[in-house]
Amino acid sequence: MSLRIAPTRAARALSLLRTVQYTHPPSCPCHSNPGHHHGPSSSIRNVAKRSLATPLHASQQKEYAFEMAASSIRFGAGCTKEVGMDFKNMGAKKVMVVTDSTVKKLDGMRQVVEGLEAEGIKFEVFDGVRVEPKDSSIKAAIAAAKPYQPDAFLAVGGGSVIDTAKLMNLYTTFPDADFLDFVNAPLGKGLPITRGLKPLVAVPTTAGTGSETTGTAIFDLVEKRAKTGIAHRNLKPTLGICDPINTRTMPSAVHASSGLDVLCHSLESWTAIPYYERTPRPTNPINRPAYQGANPISDIFSLQALRSTVKYLPRAVADPDDWEAQSQMLLAATLAGVGFGNAGVHLCHGMSYPISGQNPGYKHAGYAVDVPIIPHGVSVAVTAPAVFKFTGASNPERHLAAAECFGVDISQVRKESAGEVLSEALANFLVKLGDQPRGLKALGFKKEHISGLVEGTIPQARVLMLAPSLDATNLDVEREQLTRLFEDAMEY
CATH class of the missing domain: 1.20.1090.10 (Dehydroquinate synthase-like - alpha domain)
Structure with missing residues (x-):
């Protein structure tokens, strides 16, 4: 310009x-x-x-x-297919793919699955993310991740999916933490995240939240009738894959x-x-x-x-x-x-x-x-x-x-x-x-x-x-x- x-x-x-x-x-x-x-x-x-x-x-x-902190960003039409190579380069063995029931059916997920399979990366799909997540849906997602014990996460979806994946990553890294330990004060304790989390790759399918770049995750704390969240640099994705093809399915x-x-x-x-x-x-x-x-x-x-x-x-x-x-x-x-x-x-x-x-x-x-x-x-x-x-x-x-x-x-x-x-x-x-x-x-x-x-x-x-x-x-x-x-x- x-x-x-x-x-x-x-x-x-x-x-x-x-x-x-x-x-x-x-x-x-x-x-x-x-x-x-x-x-x-x-x-x-x-x-x-x-x-x-x-x-x-x-x-x-x-x-x-x-201080300035942001995820590494890859931008380009068709770059979703590279995600399997990314996890292989990271040395990941077990990836938890996080999405919702709608995005699961779209081409972006097909590209992700093909990329992981092509590189022989084992993975499990969690598609129970709620749009505009509540603390209950976040806790359910965390409970689903803990038994699988992934060594990396892949989020495919909008901000709700990416934010949910961030918190699954956080609470599997700190499995004994109380849920409110890291939640923003005064609704939670607002404790800092004292060590790095597992690799998280975010593939946004909406053009809005910017969650692929940030260390912030937002959800409804139902008991307080207000949204809150967790914010810390260590929460941000390792890589954001911004592929414009993945946003073409968004309704007006x-x-x-x-x-x-x-x-x-x-x-x-x-x-x-x-x-x-x-x-x-x-x-x-x-x-x-x-x-x-x-x-x-x-x-x-x-x-x-x-x-x-x-x-x-x-x-x-x-x-x-x-x-x-x-x-x-x-x-x-x-x-x-x-x-x-x-x-x-x-x-x-x-x-x-x-x-x-x-x-x-x-x-x-x-x-x-x-x-x-x-x-x-x-x-x-x-x-x-x-x-x-x-x-x-x-x-x-x-x-x-x-x-x-x-x-x-x-x-x-x-x-x-x-x-x-x-x-x-x-x-x-x-x-x-x-x-x-x-x-x-x-x-x-x-x-x-x-x-x-x-x-x-x-x-x-x-x-x-x-x-x-x-x-x-x-x-x-x-x-x-x-x-x-x-x-x-x-x-x-």
């Missing part, structure tokens, strides 16, 4: 480049507020001086470093929902608080979270994923035979996975977990399931116009840069209007995409549900800590802010 900058746009381009530079901000009245802004930074040399002068034991001090509704997840992954990681504003600084690098806040490397992936999604998702949804759009959306999902897998997500995802977990009975058209379901992409996108209107003041430049990706002429837009402009651009995009619920009301939620949604969001500390403009230090204020956000998200 060529980049041409007209003279009249030079100032805007320069402003954007300054915006994406993340080190330490200069001293200013806003610096004491972690969510206030991400303004232009002081020099890296000053950062180093500050960092070296700061004692590591001061755990409540702000972060001073970020799945294309749309998966693509909306990419949209929010990129927007949330692009607008998350900068890594150097996160507290507390870990006392040991093993405790540095996977979701760290926006940083100069994640920015590149997140912004490109946003541009690609805006350009190609409408085409992918409208025409299942648009090969270029399908391929580009799979690539965008992977790019966004690298971005949010290190920077993190915030309010759209934090609010989505109780939306899915407290579904009043909505069943999304186009999903071949007999139970009520709010697809993950729908649950995150339905609050997006309200969320980015709320966060706009935290960093107007970034919100305007995002709005420009939607085709908005931002040359005359005031900074104070950044949130409203991005919110309107998002709403227009969602409406034009078609067949999307325009707010929580369309999902069956009513005003009396809002308090339950708020209480289901508050425990999502892992992502809320990265939310700009949200005061997570004062529970009463946080509850009031979330209540207003859910009220604003009822209809757009």
Whole structure:
């Protein structure tokens, strides 16, 4: 893609480049507020001086470093057939193939089976993965894996399959662990994963979650009526095989929902608080979270994923035979996975977990399931116009840069209007995409549900800590802010 900058746009381009530079901000009245802004930074040399002068034991001090971790990625049409050779190269003897009952019948699984058999790799197939998994289905999958004692895992499917395989890998490596040991605090103990897991190869069949690149696995914790998960770098797949042929069987509704997840992954990681504003600084690098806040490397992936999604998702949804759009959306999902897998997500995802977990009975058209379901992409996108209107003041430049990706002429837009402009651009995009619920009301939620949604969001500390403009230090204020956000998200 060529980049041409007209003279009249030079100032805007320069402003954007300054915006994406993340080190330490200069001293200013806003610096004491972690969510206030991400303004232009002081020099890296000053950062180093500050960092070296700061004692590591001061755990409540702000972060001073970020880490990048992502799976190895192979991208290309037809590369699924190489998976048998990959396991042979790893020295694997017994592979557990993880999938669901629908994907099991598709060509991607046929390619996988032929590849394993061609290399003489022994394997067993577990096809009991639940779409939008619950803790009960995760535990059933773990119970199925333990007797087989595989030395490697292969996940073939969407995010639900890949996330389930990650947790099968984790709990067969730590067979005596309690299920809540590694689950994100405060719902679980949030213990770090102290050693490497078995090899896991992920073959995505949807273009959305980016789970093939990340150390995150999400599921419903039924007792708490909220989604949660486990996040640690050691959870990420060894290799993600991204073969666009495998996404051609996605129904239009799945294309749309998966693509909306990419949209929010990129927007949330692009607008998350900068890594150097996160507290507390870990006392040991093993405790540095996977979701760290926006940083100069994640920015590149997140912004490109946003541009690609805006350009190609409408085409992918409208025409299942648009090969270029399908391929580009799979690539965008992977790019966004690298971005949010290190920077993190915030309010759209934090609010989505109780939306899915407290579904009043909505069943999304186009999903071949007999139970009520709010697809993950729908649950995150339905609050997006309200969320980015709320966060706009935290960093107007970034919100305007995002709005420009939607085709908005931002040359005359005031900074104070950044949130409203991005919110309107998002709403227009969602409406034009078609067949999307325009707010929580369309999902069956009513005003009396809002308090339950708020209480289901508050425990999502892992992502809320990265939310700009949200005061997570004062529970009463946080509850009031979330209540207003859910009220604003009822209809757009």
